[in-house]
Amino acid sequence: MTDLLRKDPGAVPSDLASCLASGPPRATAFIVTIYGDAVAPRGGVLSMRSLIEAGRAHGLSESLMRTAVSRLVTAGRLSGERIGRTSHYRLTEAAQAEFGAAARILYDPPVAPRGWLFAMTDAAPGEGWAEVASGLWAAPDRSDIDRPEGLTFAADVVAGAPDLPAFAAAHWPLDAVAAAYRTFLSDFAPLRADSAVLRDVSAEAALVLRLRLVHAYRAAALADPRLPDAALPADWPGAAARALFISAYLALSPGADLRIAQVFEDAQGPLPRETEATRDRMQRLGREAALHNITRK
Template sequence: MATGKGADDRIADLVDGILVQTPLKAAGFIVTIYGDLVEPRGGVVWIGNLIETCAAVGISETLVRTAVSRLVAAGQLLGEREGRRSFYRLSRAAGSEFAAAAQIIFGGAEEENWQLVHLSGAEAEERMQALERAGYARLDPRLAIGPARQAAGSADALTLHADSPDPKALAAFVRTYWNLAPHAAAYRLFLDQFRPVAALAQQHPLSPATALTIRLLLIHRFRTVLLHDPRLPAAALPQDWPGLEARRLFAALYRLLSPAADDHLGRRFVSGSGPLRAVTEESEKRLSLLETQTA
């Protein structure tokens, strides 16, 4: 037991370092809580659980309540009451967004098809920006190229499928049109932050509350880095691409922390109809998807 408490103290020091390097915003961390803990378990939770969970990473009750109000105003959360308690559930639109993000985070490698998209019409710039957020590179004001995961989105767009049998030519093309250096740096920072956490968690048991806090911080940081990454197919990436190691570390540490973290969730988190289930079909599916990514 003393060893576990010592490990928790050392983990707390590592968490403090992570928070100094990459400070949290209340709304973003609450989105992570919903995506990781609440969405797979019905989408609704007591605000007291949000307050308690955010306090563990230094986010005050006032900031939590302000952030929740903003998420309600943005249409991502819906409030409801049971007696004197306030509960918040995901809106249907937010639930769809969270499910799509979970597929990216837990699903591993994506399709390796490429496409060119030529945009016309008055809203071409707005749609071009959406393509860039999805990882496309802008070749000119109306022409973009990228992984074929994003539909062009309108009838006045021309989509052409692209292929390159030569990996060297593809890699050279990517170096010309994508600046991958900031994304590589973000993955390396993630690795520097969580390698020592993983080493300590493998050697010593953590308390359930600490395991939950670390898992949330882990997925929050990985989600932030991954969803900003253009997520190009493997053949287009440098051989030493740190995103591959970052995904393996994320998968292994998430699985290691989950038994204790989910135990804490099942004992502490509640919805209007009772305790949240520690394990659900969706949470088990996520762990199963990650199992294939740890080799």
């Protein structure tokens, strides 16, 4: 149970509270979610005090949050600076690049694969590639897939298309990703509610719900190899999970962004309610919702 529900059981409508009924998220991973969703598009710096308050709302103690921040500093993803009596933490350059790549998966329209890439190399070419034979690697041909320096081919399926799902399932963790999407759809099914219901929750509840929404969807979406549709099972849940994420994110964001401006701060003071980066994010999600007729009542 979150600290929000412990303090005020009525803070979230009862039909939405089940989204928060699970135990607290892992502190280190959750801090990554906080920075990626709320802090990175607002300058990338947050006070320790704000992090502690954000964690407390989700049932994470001050000691857990401090330990998790220390681990992220050791891992080179955050760097700290003490100003007066308060420590502030910013994303390192390496983390900014990592967060940018993750943000494109979460908040940008999906990049459609054009076909397949095959590379001949002894070393793994990078994320999204799978070794299909000794020294032969395959990946979906997308603009965001890194190409290795070695011999690489672009290919299309010219025969045996019905065997493509079996080929994909044998080389990418599609069962695990599908299970993660289905768990997300089940856990956050209450957020399919009329958008007016989500917009009417308090700003505090909106931020709590949005952070948990992003945290859960992020875990599934970042593991998804995003293969061509023809390689996926007929009951692939990715599109349904994407639709739920977009509709709930758009509905919760006015309140969530207001709460960020109320309780999150960097060395200069409160974080802004919105920035050019957050407005651009919302516009991209809105265009995707309109394109795919994702209902927002």
